[in-house]
Amino acid sequence: MTICRSLVTSRSKLFGLWSGRIGWVLLCAALLLWAPLAASAKSKPQRAPRPEPELKILDVRVSPNPYTISSGSLQFSALVRLPKELNGATLLEVSSFITSPSKNSLRFLTTRTALEPHAASTDGTAPPQISVYLTWDGLDQKKIPSGPGLYQFEVRAKLLANDEKGPRTQMVAWPKRGTIEVK
DSSP states (O other): OOHHHHHHHHHHHHHHHHHHHHHHHHHHHHHHHHHHHHHTOOOOOOOOOOOOSSSSSEEEEEEEBBBBBBGGEEEEEEOOOOSSSSSSOOOOOOEEEEOOSSSSSEEEEEEEEEOOOOOOSSSSOOEEEEEEEEEEESSTTTOOOOSSEEEEEEEEEEEEETTTTTTEEEEOOOOOEEEEOOH
C-alpha cells in the first residue's frame, strides 16, 4: 500500500508544480497540432478525364462463341476507325490477349496491316475504317490444346510509324474486352 501511495503522491506533487503543468500543456498542444497535420496528408490532385483517342476500335466480333477446340479455329473480327490524319504512321497493329480462368493458359495474337496515306477530310466525312481478322487455333502458349472454361480476351489497336530504330508507337486505342466460352 505504501508503494501505491508514493506513486500517487508523486504524481499529485508533479501536477502541483508549475513546471509539471507547463509540461503537460505543451505535450497536449503538440498532440493537437500534430493530429490535424497527419489527417491532412497530400491527396492526389484531380485531373480532367483523358479525351478518347482518334484511333478507335468500333466493334469486336468473336465467332463461333461458344468455341469447341475440335471444330477448327476461332476468329476475332475487329472494326477499327483510323484518325483523320496519320501523321507518318504506316502500320496498324491489332492484337488480342486471351487468358484462361486460372491464368495458366494464355495466348497472344497479333497482326500488322500496312496503311495507305489518306487525305484529311475537311468536308466532315467520316475517317476510314479497316476490318482486321485474328484467328486462334485453340492452343495455349505451350502449343497444348486449351481446356474448357470461360476465357477472357482483350483486343488492342496501335498506329506505328517506321523510325531508324524500327516501328514506334504513335497512337493507341482504348482496348475492348470480352469473354469466350471454350468447350
